[in-house]
Amino acid sequence: MGVASSAEGEEPHVVISVRFLGTGGARFVVARQIRASGGMWFRFGDERGTQITQIHVDPGPGALVRALSALPPCEPLELDAIALSHKHLDHAGDVNAMIEAMTQGGWRRRGALLAPRDAFEGEPVIFPYAAGFVPTHHYLKERSGPYRVNDVDIFTSVRHLHGVETYGLHFRYAGRTISYLPCGRFFEELIDDYRGHAPDALIINVLRYHDTMDVDHLTFDQARAVIAGVRPKVAVMTHFGTRMLERHPERLARELEGELGLRVHAAVDGWTFDATTEIDAVAGNTAE
Numbered sequence: 372m373g374v375a376s377s378a379e380g381e382e383p384h385v386v387i388s389v390r391f392l393g394t395g396g397a398r399f400v401v402a403r404q405i406r407a408s409g410g411m412w413f414r415f416g417d418e419r420g421t422q423i424t425q426i427h428v429d430p431g432p433g434a435l436v437r438a439l440s441a442l443p444p445c446e447p448l449e450l451d452a453i454a455l456s457h458k459h460l461d462h463a464g465d466v467n468a469m470i471e472a473m474t475q476g477g478w479r480r481r482g483a484l485l486a487p488r489d490a491f492e493g494e495p496v497i498f499p500y501a502a503g504f505v506p507t508h509h510y511l512k513e514r515s516g517p518y519r520v521n522d523v524d525i526f527t528s529v530r531h532l533h534g535v536e537t538y539g540l541h542f543r544y545a546g547r548t549i550s551y552l553p554c555g556r557f558f559e560e561l562i563d564d565y566r567g568h569a570p571d572a573l574i575i576n577v578l579r580y581h582d583t584m585d586v587d588h589l590t591f592d593q594a595r596a597v598i599a600g601v602r603p604k605v606a607v608m609t610h611f612g613t614r615m616l617e618r619h620p621e622r623l624a625r626e627l628e629g630e631l632g633l634r635v636h637a638a639v640d641g642w643t644f645d646a647t648t649e650i651d652a653v654a655g656n657t658a659e
């Protein structure tokens with residue numbers, strides 16, 4: 372390691388990290404808070420901290436408390452955007468509380484909201500009064516973008532099969548792509564779509580273990596097929612239901628690693644995924 376000399380014109384070291392304010396999914400896990408449900412806090416920046424873009428994705432129940440009690444805290448007043456993959460409670464329960472925190476109860480109009488249209492309209496989960504505190508609204512559509520938040524480009528995936536409007540998010544920053552694959556039923560096109568973005572890291576919601584029930588969520592076997600097909604450098608599983616938790620996600624992650632020959636993590640509450648370090652390590656870019 373060692374500190375690089377600050378030669379003129381040197382590339383600043385890019386830092387992309389994802390703090391997991393929650394890793395629980397499914398009604399029971401969320402209702403009992405067996406795992407927290409605060410979503411993910413993305414940071415994109417250089418190590419000098421001249422510009423850090425912060426985006427909170429899927430602020431489920433407890434997100435605000437989890438953000439403020441994190442060490443160091445995730446500061447809502449520093450947020451640049453709040454994004455929802457879809458309007459279900461485990462992804463959006465705290466969205467209005469986060470908007471109020473981001474805007475100081477509406478006194479400071481700032482930031483951006485990204486969400487499918489049905490989160491804003493009809494039976495909105497983003498209350499219109501709260502949406503009014505935020506100057507920029509991006510209505511997400513399928514396979515579109517870039518939606519820009521500072522220097523971060525966000526593209527949406529194919530529409531997921533999940534009842535309400537649901538899109539995955541592909542974050543592109545400084546030549547790296549982090550994809551987030553939220554909830555939804557498995558279909559082949561999912562693999563093609565995510566592979567098309569060639570993500571360096573793939574965060575994937577794996578709610579179910581091995582279920583014959585026909586539901587709008589990925590099982591572990593389907594997640595394995597997606598990870599194998601997309602082939603990111605690093606995969607992170609999260610959003611676990613009870614059966615997944617019983618099977619010890621960390622152990623399943625190690626199994627997948629051996630099987631697929633790529634880095635696989637199982638997220639835990641409060642964990643920070645240091646995406647750039649892990650991606651660069653695999654790419655062999657680490658300075659000797």
Ligand SMILES: [Zn+2]
Nearest residue numbers: 457459533554
């Ligand atoms: Zn959902």
Ligand SMILES: [Zn+2]
Nearest residue numbers: 396397461554
């Ligand atoms: Zn969910």
